[in-house]
Ligand SMILES: Nc1nc2c(c(=O)[nH]1)N=C([C@H](O)[C@H](O)COP(=O)(O)OP(=O)(O)OP(=O)(O)O)CN2
């Protein structure tokens with residue numbers, strides 16, 4: 562007797578995943594300059610300096626589409642293009658509509674994702690995580706109880 566006769570195939574047994582939600586995460590990075598205004602005299606963050614920022618975007622859904630995914634990772638390419646065009650090798654003080662802290666950068670990118678990715682992909686933005694490199698990370702999660 563062969564295994565194929567005794568082991569039920571997930572395909573032929575019409576296997577279904579248990580109820581639950583899925584999260585997909587993609588990471589982008591870019592290099593840019595910034596400084597922070599309103600710092601105490603002599604604070605090093607007040608001087609122009611640069612970081613290589615890392616951005617992690619996480620989308621979630623309870624429903625899978627296509628072959629069985631929340632969205633093709635490639636569907637996040639527009640965010641990569643936006644980061645490349647708008648932020649990479651730029652002075653963030655000149656391009657962001659707010660002071661360029663990691664917190665406000667995360668919120669700025671979350672706003673873009675809500676406007677440009679959520680409806681098109683049918684998935685929900687869970688979080689944007691921003692790191693300036695090193696050990697520090699900032700996470701922004703949209704508050705769904707408030708009007709957008
Ligand atoms: N909560 C936040 N704290 C700080 C931010 C921020 O965006 N959110 N930003 C900065 C500055 O960008 C600063 O340039 C970061 O400098 P860095 O040397 O990377 O960070 P540390 O001073 O923490 O690193 P050390 O390991 O102490 O050198 C500062 N804070």
Ligand SMILES: [Zn+2]
Nearest residue numbers: 595606610612
């Ligand atoms: Zn900095």
